[in-house]
Amino acid sequence: MAPPLKNDASDAASTSKQQHQHGVHGVYYGGSWVDLEDCADTFLIDEQRCSGCDYQDSCPRSASRNYRSNEQTDSSLFTYDVCIIGAGCIGSAIARELSKYQLHVLLLEAADDVSQGATKGNSGIVHAGYDDKPGSLRAKYCWPGNQMFAQLDRELRFGYQRNGSLVVATSRDEVTILEELLQRGKVNGVQNLRIVQQAELRKMEPYIAENAVAALYSPDAGNVIPYEYAIALAENAVDNGVELRIRRKVVNVTPNQKSGFVVEMDHWEPQEYVQAMERSQMLVTSSRIVKIVTVAVGVHHALSFFGLLTSSFGHYQHLAAVVALFAVAKLLPILLKANKRVTKNTPIAQLVEQAGMPDGKAKEQPQQHGVTVDDMLVGGSGAANTMHGRVVEREQIHCRFVINCAGGAADQIAALIGDDSFKIKPRLGDYILLHRNQGHLTRHTIFPCPDPVLGKGVLVQQTLWGNLILGPTARDTYKVEARDMTQADIQEYILSKCKALVPSFDPKETIHAFCGARAKSDRGDWIIESSQKNSRFIHVAGIDSPGLAGSPAIALDVVELLRKEGLRLEKDPSFNPNRAPIITPKAGMKGLKMGPVGKNDSDGSNTRQMEQNVICKCEKVTEMEVVRAMRRSLPIDSSQGIRKRTRAGMGHCQGDPDNYNCEGRVRAIIARENGVPVDLVGKRPWPATSSLTERWIGNNEKQQLKERMQIVDKRK
Numbered sequence: 001m002a003p004p005l006k007n008d009a010s011d012a013a014s015t016s017k018q019q020h021q022h023g024v025h026g027v028y029y030g031g032s033w034v035d036l037e038d039c040a041d042t043f044l045i046d047e048q049r050c051s052g053c054d055y056q057d058s059c060p061r062s063a064s065r066n067y068r069s070n071e072q073t074d075s076s077l078f079t080y081d082v083c084i085i086g087a088g089c090i091g092s093a094i095a096r097e098l099s100k101y102q103l104h105v106l107l108l109e110a111a112d113d114v115s116q117g118a119t120k121g122n123s124g125i126v127h128a129g130y131d132d133k134p135g136s137l138r139a140k141y142c143w144p145g146n147q148m149f150a151q152l153d154r155e156l157r158f159g160y161q162r163n164g165s166l167v168v169a170t171s172r173d174e175v176t177i178l179e180e181l182l183q184r185g186k187v188n189g190v191q192n193l194r195i196v197q198q199a200e201l202r203k204m205e206p207y208i209a210e211n212a213v214a215a216l217y218s219p220d221a222g223n224v225i226p227y228e229y230a231i232a233l234a235e236n237a238v239d240n241g242v243e244l245r246i247r248r249k250v251v252n253v254t255p256n257q258k259s260g261f262v263v264e265m266d267h268w269e270p271q272e273y274v275q276a277m278e279r280s281q282m283l284v285t286s287s288r289i290v291k292i293v294t295v296a297v298g299v300h301h302a303l304s305f306f307g308l309l310t311s312s313f314g315h316y317q318h319l320a321a322v323v324a325l326f327a328v329a330k331l332l333p334i335l336l337k338a339n340k341r342v343t344k345n346t347p348i349a350q351l352v353e354q355a356g357m358p359d360g361k362a363k364e365q366p367q368q369h370g371v372t373v374d375d376m377l378v379g380g381s382g383a384a385n386t387m388h389g390r391v392v393e394r395e396q397i398h399c400r401f402v403i404n405c406a407g408g409a410a411d412q413i414a415a416l417i418g419d420d421s422f423k424i425k426p427r428l429g430d431y432i433l434l435h436r437n438q439g440h441l442t443r444h445t446i447f448p449c450p451d452p453v454l455g456k457g458v459l460v461q462q463t464l465w466g467n468l469i470l471g472p473t474a475r476d477t478y479k480v481e482a483r484d485m486t487q488a489d490i491q492e493y494i495l496s497k498c499k500a501l502v503p504s505f506d507p508k509e510t511i512h513a514f515c516g517a518r519a520k521s522d523r524g525d526w527i528i529e530s531s532q533k534n535s536r537f538i539h540v541a542g543i544d545s546p547g548l549a550g551s552p553a554i555a556l557d558v559v560e561l562l563r564k565e566g567l568r569l570e571k572d573p574s575f576n577p578n579r580a581p582i583i584t585p586k587a588g589m590k591g592l593k594m595g596p597v598g599k600n601d602s603d604g605s606n607t608r609q610m611e612q613n614v615i616c617k618c619e620k621v622t623e624m625e626v627v628r629a630m631r632r633s634l635p636i637d638s639s640q641g642i643r644k645r646t647r648a649g650m651g652h653c654q655g656d657p658d659n660y661n662c663e664g665r666v667r668a669i670i671a672r673e674n675g676v677p678v679d680l681v682g683k684r685p686w687p688a689t690s691s692l693t694e695r696w697i698g699n700n701e702k703q704q705l706k707e708r709m710q711i712v713d714k715r716k
Contacts, residue, residue, distance in 0.1 A: 064242075
């Protein structure tokens with residue numbers, strides 16, 4: 001481990017204690033840090049001034065609160081102006097931009113929540129745009145998009161830190177590359193770039209590798225939590241009138257001379273949910289049968305009493321009575337149990353007990369991901385195939401324009417109108433996430449000099465929430481040797497590359513690992529254009545890195561493209577750009593209460609009690625924050641949905657049931673808010689895309705990670 005030089009060690013120790021973590025004694029707001037005492041008039045905006053706040057009921061299943069039923073929209077009498085396919089950061093940014101106008105907009109997502117595709121599994125970096133090829137669409141949109149993030153965060157409060165980035169050179173040849181990047185950045189319009197030399201670099205990054213001699217510094221680069229960004233965009237879009245439907249896989253797009261397009265989609269639900277609904281329907285039917293038989297027997301006895309039936313029916317009347325009584329005796333206990341609806345008065349402790357244990361133990365074949373590459377293209381752990389989804393309904397809508405933002409499935413959507421002008425060639429990116437106690441090792445996002453083929457390369461960065469993130473790999477799925485790397489090889493690659501940048505991190509502090517699929521196309525650049533098959537079908541496809549940074553600028557241009565194709569755009573005077581945050585910044589445990597399940601839990605009506613009741617100990621997530629997310633405008637029916645919005649279960653214990661069992665508590669609250677049995681609330685899947693063998697790794701696996709980091713030294 002390379003220690004900081006000279007007096008930098010004490011400076012670094014001091015810095016680590018002062019290192020900011022979003023939500024702890026303050027927040028990142030508009031790119032800068034705001035102390036807790038100053039949050040009241042900025043970050044913690046009055047919900048009455050925000051869009052869609054303080055609903056007292058949750059959304060309908062798999063749709064936003066403003067959902068129009070299939071009966072309402074399966075007709076040319078109602079036509080959406082725009083249908084957006086894909087609710088990642090690109091689709092959600094476009095939806096939000098369109099919500100500023102008087103339009104009927106439908107946002108469709110194939111997975112079980114927004115941001116489940118490439119948006120969920122990436123670094124969250126708001127790149128500045130210095131390494132993009134001049135003249136490319138990446139170069140066109142990255143810097144303008146970067147410059148929009150501060151204002152977006154002031155409005156949507158998703159958390160944005162302008163931490164700056166450093167591309168590190170370790171030799172004179174690599175310094176030449178820095179100079180080339182500097183000139184390229186200037187051509188792309190990127191401002192404030194400069195090369196820092198070793199002495200200054202060492203002050204900026206005390207734990208940087210000893211052989212680092214210079215770095216290209218971009219102070220305008222920043223970082224967000226990518227799924228929180230997309231959720232904020234989608235939420236504000238829906239608050240302003242956009243309709244959202246999740247678990248909708250588009251299967252047909254047919255040009256229609258009258259309306260524009262007819263879009264057909266399969267509405268799927270998890271197998272467990274469908275089976276529960278089938279049981280419920282069966283019980284309703286059985287209940288009706290019992291009632292009919294009981295009434296019939298009663299009538300029969302009445303007729304017998306008045307002598308209106310002959311004795312020849314005696315045998316049959318007794319048989320009917322026996323059958324009816326037997327049916328009642330068998331079905332009544334089942335009916336009574338099924339009719340025990342979850343209400344606000346159902347004790348949380350009872351629901352937590354029913355939730356059972358979370359998944360996370362080692363599988364028989366740990367080398368096999370629980371999520372395939374094909375699944376990752378349409379929602380990963382939230383995809384229909386992963387969740388054993390069953391189609392419950394075929395829906396059909398009419399729309400004037402279609403925007404294809406389907407990410408990894410964009411070429412499949414294009415093919416529905418006979419457009420084969422591009423193919424998606426997914427590139428997998430694996431990451432390792434370390435404990436917050438490692439976050440102080442970096443202050444900026446640190447890159448090596450870029451690879452001419454694989455791009456920016458691995459990075460070391462402190463996340464918005466204080467963790468240290470390492471990665472990603474760049475595994476092109478059409479290359480068998482890259483696609484089929486073992487988990488050990490993946491970890492060895494990440495740890496070795498990152499060790500070359502910041503040697504002193506401890507891999508034994510690993511708490512999580514995941515993989516994302518970037519939607520690269522065979523064109524080599526982003527695709528933002530009207531289809532040659534139909535000019536009202538617009539592709540926004542192949543948006544890989546730096547797509548997150550470019551997303552708000554892309555949205556502006558897509559709206560202009562729609563205008564040029566004939567969409568009438570009239571500003572909506574009621575548009576509200578402001579969104580209140582879901583999280584509440586805290587000062588340690590001040591004002592909070594922790595305890596066993598049931599001690600501090602509310603019934604969902606006592607705001608003060610919910611604000612004090614800690615549901616996740618590591619992240620200090622309160623019951624109020626969970627309920628606040630549930631009562632917003634996007635549907636949530638799984639602990640994963642709450643995990644992405646509040647961080648419940650994302651701390652160093654990763655929802656360990658032996659610690660505080662936050663996943664069970666969260667699922668119980670979702671069940672209460674949605675009024676459903678807790679077994680219909682989705683849990684965190686395992687192993688999903690993790691390269692770890694267990695969700696809660698033990699000492700043996702930690703030692704393996706340490707050894708895989710050391711392998712690098714033997715190979716030199």
